[in-house]
Amino acid sequence: MNFSGEGENGGMISKGGLVMMVRRRVTERRVEGGGGLWLYVEESGNPAGRPIVFFHGYSQNHLVWLKQTESDLAEEFRLIAVDLRGHGRSDKPQGVYGDSRLWAEDVAxxxxxxxxxxxxxVGWSYSGLVLCDYVRHYGQEAIGGLVFVGAVTRTGVKESFADLGDEFVALVRPSFSNVVTESQSAMEQLIHLTMKGLLSEEEFYLFLGFNGAVPPHVREGMMKRKLSNDDLLPTIQNPVLIVHGSEDRVVLPAAAERHAGMIPKARLRIYPGAGHSPFWENPGRFNEELREFVRSI
Incomplete structure (x- = not known):
């Protein structure tokens, strides 16, 4: 698959039987995050439109948002997709994944x-924590709204295990392994669990590639954080959209219902039959509801 070319309209083409993605025109950026770490960011869409910033989940990268950045959302909004620290083309040093302030400084x-x-x-899965890190340390004044997608807001504490599916929990420790066969097997299982088997062969190996590019020490550092944002959620006064799949086996739907009950201005949208990735599994509905939410702010 070729994801490096530029295209005006985006879309899928077939060349010699291989499906390839023609990208919309993107601007690649390097941003200095917390502690001087450099983050990779891609920008596309309408430069005069309201900015929407997408943050991916555990062991993923910015390409998970292709069904948003390559959609007609780009005609109206300025779209920014970020590689989290330790992921994609961002820096991957040791020992910089446990401090909430560093994550907040990345967003800032x-x-x-x-x-x-x-x-x-917009924060998917683990990035629910990242959005909360930002709000805790920088407040809410500089942002217009928050979107939690299949998101967690606590980790490493006793209560957090109630938010997670058993199948995902079983994959966490193997994903830290420096034995390639063990960590790769965990990543393959995680992709199938996350994407609910909806990936083509080409897409599966794309996802496996960027999951495999995340060093085990990054995954371990992220999952060893001990953090709860139960005190923070009731203080959020920004508009908040919560999107969750009814069949999510990574972050259980009960977590979304709990968030909706704690955040004053939250709007909860449950996607029947969807798993952990409603933005990928049902991009038509997700993109339209995201559009309506951003316009309403």
Whole structure:
């Protein structure tokens, strides 16, 4: 698959029987995050539109948002997709994944360096924690709204295990392994669990590639955090959209219902039959509801 070319409209083409993605025109950026770590960011869409900033999940990268960045959302909004620290083309040093302030500074660095005015921040899965890190340390004044997608807001504490599916929990420790066959097997199982078997062969190996590019020490550092945002959620006054699949086996739907009950201005949208990735499994509905939410702010 070729994801490096530029295209005006985006879309899928077939060449010699191989399905290839023609990308919309993107701008590649490097942003300084917490502790001087460099983050990779891609920007596309309407430069005059309201910014939407996408943050991916555990062991993924910015390409998970292709069904949003390559959609007609780009005609209206300024779209920014970030590689989290330790992921994709961002820096991957040791020992920098346990401090909430560093994660908050990453988000603040993106907003600062790209000069984003009142952006909407979208956090999938683990990035629910990242959005909370930002709000805890920087407040809510600089952002327009938050979107939690299959998100967690606590980790490493006793209560957090109630939010997670048993199948996912069983894969966490093997994903730390420095034995390639063990960690790769865990990543393959995680992809199938996350994407609910909806990937083509080409897509599966794309996902396996960027999961495999995340060093085990990054995954271990992320999952060893001990953090709860139960005190923070009731203080959020920004508009919040919560999207969750009814069949999510990674982050259980009960977590979304709990978040909706704690956040004053939350709107909960449950996607029947969807798993952990409603933005990929049902992009038509997700994109339209995201559009309506951003317009409403």
């Amino acid at each position: 660095g993106v907003l600062r360096d790209l000069e984003l005015a009142q952006p909407v921040l």
